[in-house]
Amino acid sequence: MLKRLLENKIKKTLEISSSIALLGSRQVGKTTLAKQLSKTIDSVYFDLEDNLDLIKVQDMKLLYEENKNKLIVLDEIQKIPESFPQFRGLIDKERQNGNKSALFLFLGSASMDLLKQSSESLAGRISYFELFPLNIKEIKNTEITNIHKLWIRGGFPDSYLSKNNQNSLEWRINFIKTYLERDIPQFGPRIPVETLRRFWTMLAHKQGSTINVSNLARNLDVSGTTVIRYLDLMVDLLLVRQLKPYTFNIGKRLVKAPKIFVRDSGITHALLNIKDFEDLISHPVVGGSWEGFVIENIASILQLNINAFYYRTTGGAEIDLILEFSITELWAIEIKRSSAPKISKGFHIACEDIKATRKFLVYSGNDTFSIKNDITVISLFDMMNKIIEFQ
Numbered sequence: 001m002l003k004r005l006l007e008n009k010i011k012k013t014l015e016i017s018s019s020i021a022l023l024g025s026r027q028v029g030k031t032t033l034a035k036q037l038s039k040t041i042d043s044v045y046f047d048l049e050d051n052l053d054l055i056k057v058q059d060m061k062l063l064y065e066e067n068k069n070k071l072i073v074l075d076e077i078q079k080i081p082e083s084f085p086q087f088r089g090l091i092d093k094e095r096q097n098g099n100k101s102a103l104f105l106f107l108g109s110a111s112m113d114l115l116k117q118s119s120e121s122l123a124g125r126i127s128y129f130e131l132f133p134l135n136i137k138e139i140k141n142t143e144i145t146n147i148h149k150l151w152i153r154g155g156f157p158d159s160y161l162s163k164n165n166q167n168s169l170e171w172r173i174n175f176i177k178t179y180l181e182r183d184i185p186q187f188g189p190r191i192p193v194e195t196l197r198r199f200w201t202m203l204a205h206k207q208g209s210t211i212n213v214s215n216l217a218r219n220l221d222v223s224g225t226t227v228i229r230y231l232d233l234m235v236d237l238l239l240v241r242q243l244k245p246y247t248f249n250i251g252k253r254l255v256k257a258p259k260i261f262v263r264d265s266g267i268t269h270a271l272l273n274i275k276d277f278e279d280l281i282s283h284p285v286v287g288g289s290w291e292g293f294v295i296e297n298i299a300s301i302l303q304l305n306i307n308a309f310y311y312r313t314t315g316g317a318e319i320d321l322i323l324e325f326s327i328t329e330l331w332a333i334e335i336k337r338s339s340a341p342k343i344s345k346g347f348h349i350a351c352e353d354i355k356a357t358r359k360f361l362v363y364s365g366n367d368t369f370s371i372k373n374d375i376t377v378i379s380l381f382d383m384m385n386k387i388i389e390f391q
Contacts, residue, residue: 002157019103021107023130030131072103078110090103154265198220243295250313252314265292272285290364298384313353317346318346320333336364339365363378
């Protein structure tokens with residue numbers, strides 16, 4: 001089993017925070033991580049998709065009294081939103097008795113609903129973490145063939161650890177099918193399965209592009225409002241990322257639509273029926289897929305106070321990824337799949353526009369070296385190390 005980077009952070013936070021919410025899409029490893037924590041922390045686990053466990057948690061006060069001094073782990077917490085006020089009462093009572101360590105670990109597959117429910121009732125009493133699919137710092141082997149394996153299969157543990165590419169692809173196809181037929185219908189109004197599948201596939205084809213709601217609506221034969229509703233749902237389920245544009249204090253005409261990424265590269269490839277590396281490198285989506293892969297790996301290690309953007313002017317100046325550590329510390333990151341990458345003039349202009357403090361080019365090679373205009377060419381693994389050391 002691969003050790004997750006979040007494990008130690010959560011262990012430390014359990015000592016100082018009254019509750020923790022661990023968010024992440026289904027099958028990303030939340031339950032496995034919680035059970036790993038239980039090896040060193042006395043805990044009790046309830047799966048709220050199990051009818052018996054759901055009955056057990058109906059009386060939260062009684063449940064807590066029966067499991068006092070244990071960490072109570074509640075999986076798929078969005079199933080019982082009405083219980084959050086009860087959590088607050090129990091937490092406040094323990095605080096009055098001087099207990100400041102965690103009483104509850106909430107696991108959730110939907111970001112917006114869980115954040116909304118918990119923030120209203122547990123403000124100041126909860127810490128948030130998101131468990132991403134596996135990143136390259138967690139797979140231990142960073143040889144280029146293994147990075148390609150992670151890129152092709154994506155970071156869902158069962159997909160990445162499959163015996164071969166065919167088994168991995170079958171797992172991802174079943175994952176998509178389950179989300180479409182069982183999981184997504186649980187959130188909001190009923191959406192036709194085939195329509196949502198087409199929408200998800202369209203997003204995969206447009207990986208790394210700015211969203212054009214009108215075109216998507218026309219191709220799906222639905223309204224623009226419906227497209228936005230579909231997109232919001234996919235974002236809330238942590239399946240799609242909207243990378244917002246950097247628009248602060250720039251006196252130029254900017255592209256202001258968000259860039260869209262299917263978050264896991266393996267799911268992107270399954271939606272497009274890309275089976276292996278040979279299929280991928282000959283596919284038109286290869287550049288957008290690599291860009292999304294790099295962005296998700298970087299996003300997985302960012303602290304909550306660090307903001308990520310992209311930048312593009314109508315004149316062609318562009319930065320693939322901006323990391324805003326503070327108002328005076330902006331890192332500009334260009335992303336290229338080539339092992340011998342070249343910087344465009346637009347990147348130089350964009351860096352001047354935003355007054356970037358550091359400039360990087362993340363590429364598929366392993367060496368780190370400097371080129372003109374103070375740009376550091378760097379591997380994804382070393383880029384992630386730099387960010388971890390700085391933040």
